Amino acid sequence: xxxxxxxxxxxxxxxxxxxxxxxxxxxxxxxxxxxxxxxxxxxxxxxxxxxxxxxxxxxxxxxxxxxxxxxxxxxxxxxxxxxxxxxxxxxxxxxxxxxxxxxxxxxxxxxxxxx
Amino acid sequence: xxxxxxxxxxxxxxxxxxxxxxxxxxxxxxxxxxxxxxxxxxxxxxxxxxxxxxxxxxxxxxxxxxxxxxxxxxxxxxxxxxxxxxxxxxxxxxxxxxxxxxxxxxxxxxxxx
Numbered sequence: 001x002x003x004x005x006x007x008x009x010x011x012x013x014x015x016x017x018x019x020x021x022x023x024x025x026x027x028x029x030x031x032x033x034x035x036x037x038x039x040x041x042x043x044x045x046x047x048x049x050x051x052x053x054x055x056x057x058x059x060x061x062x063x064x065x066x067x068x069x070x071x072x073x074x075x076x077x078x079x080x081x082x083x084x085x086x087x088x089x090x091x092x093x094x095x096x097x098x099x100x101x102x103x104x105x106x107x108x109x110x111x112x113x114x115x
Numbered sequence: 116x117x118x119x120x121x122x123x124x125x126x127x128x129x130x131x132x133x134x135x136x137x138x139x140x141x142x143x144x145x146x147x148x149x150x151x152x153x154x155x156x157x158x159x160x161x162x163x164x165x166x167x168x169x170x171x172x173x174x175x176x177x178x179x180x181x182x183x184x185x186x187x188x189x190x191x192x193x194x195x196x197x198x199x200x201x202x203x204x205x206x207x208x209x210x211x212x213x214x215x216x217x218x219x220x221x222x223x224x225x226x227x228x
Contacts, residue, residue, distance in 0.1 A: 004157070032213070034216075036219075041221065042221055043119070043205055043207075043219030043220050043221045043222055044158075044205070044207075044217075044219040045219070046216045046217070046218075049216060090158065092158075094213050095213075103148075103160050103213065104157070104160075105157050105158035105160075106157060107155070107156065107157045108157070108158075
């Protein structure tokens, strides 16, 4: 079955520390991969996406993610977290093939930033 | 006004009421989506419209009825809802369906009593 897993429900990091949010997927088709961020009371905003090519993608706000096909992972990273990064982060996987159009989101990881 | 807007932002309704959620996008996109976001559950895709035609319906109960009169507007008509339908309903749009970046509205927080 197709699925997206974000193993960490809640992560707390200190401001200035590095961050890695995990995302694993299970998909039969070639996936399109996304990371979105949601601040309280807001809709989702795209941070970055991967369709093909270089497996290390750069996004907005200093975020990057690396696609590892062998591990079925698309982890999000940031070298130095800012207090304004506190939010909920969603990994999403889309697929389009002749018999399957789908878009799945992970359950989300809530990030708390300590001063 | 730019981006994706949703009205109302908050809605309280009884199980016998009929109400509608509205979504409008000002981005010139061809695809629009309805999602349901419940506490502690993954975001659930409900409906997808591409060029005003429904292309996906993920087994959503018939008490939810979408309408897409043109590429800029999307409605979700609600009738005889259940308390478990209480959630944040998010609308999104993208240039084309599926592989393009989706732009989300702020959502409508729905409470069914």
